Amino acid sequence: MNKEYLISVTPFGIEIPAGSIKGDFRTAPAWHVSSQKEAHERMKPAPAFLEPVLSRRLGEQVYVRLIEAIATNRLAEGSKIQEDELAAQLGVSKTPIREALRRLEAEGFIVADSHRTPEVRRLLRSDVVELYDLREYLERLAIRKVAERHDASMLRALELLQAQAEKKFSGGRSIAIEESVVYNQQFHGLVLDGAGNTRLRRMHDLISVDVRRLAYRSLRGTGKQRTAVEQHRGILEAAKTGDTDAAETLIIQHIRRGRDDVLAQFETT
Secondary structure (H helix, E strand, C coil): CCCCCCCEEECCEEECCCCCCCCCHHHCCHHHHHHHHHHHHHHCCCCCCCCCCCCCCHHHHHHHHHHHHHHCCCCCCCCECCHHHHHHHHCCCHHHHHHHHHHHHHCCCEEEECCEEEEECCCCHHHHHHHHHHHHHHHHHHHHHHHHHCCHHHHHHHHHHHHHHHHHCHHHCCCCHHHHHHHHHHHHHHHHHHCCCHHHHHHHHCCHHHHHHHHHHHCCCCCHHHHHHHHHHHHHHHHHCCCHHHHHHHHHHHHHHHHHHHHHHHHCC
16 A cells, blocks of 8 residues: 655754555654654754853943943042942832942942942052053053054044143133043043053053043142143153153153143142
8 A cells, every 4th residue: 555644844843744644654664763753853852962042131232321420420429329329310129229239349440348439449549559650551562562563543543632632622621521531532532442462451450440430530729731732742752753661751751641631639628
């Protein structure tokens, strides 16, 4: 007797339409049985050797929001951090808030214990000295590399940024401190990128939040922003002419002036 097997393999398994098998199924050829097994094997998920890619965790998102608020002084030093208020503002539960706060505490940005409300850690005089010392070592190397490499596209980017800042200050005009901090960050960021040293850049990134916090202090006061722009021009011109020693000397003077301005504020408080 001839036998016909009308079998279709679908994403949901093997379908055998009713009445499609003619003859005795128990005597189905061996190839039919093996074909079923092979089809089932093909439908099984492949063994997992990597963890599934998950969407960004809420705790990470809360951390990013808080670290940016600290860097820009929207959460100023000494600010109390209320979990209830944060959860309401960000539209999340307290669990990701606590996760983010634990990370911020481990990184030294907030202080907290079981007996008091978490608050943004205040920078001490010794913190300022350490941060500016480290920044000086990194950026003096970076500007030397920029001058040595003399990358035309990087120097053009610095010139464009610098020209825009100078235009904003032309005619005795002033700009908001927030805008000045962003410009300052961009200028020094381009210098660090222009060094072509990824490890140097990563090391500087470790202190970038505190550098931004301190920029709000160093740029406050009459004439501070304009002076910073003028100092940047001198640094850039030295780099453009390939004068590594002059570029290094000028950026050291620039960083130390910012440090001294911040340290002077400790003596008046």
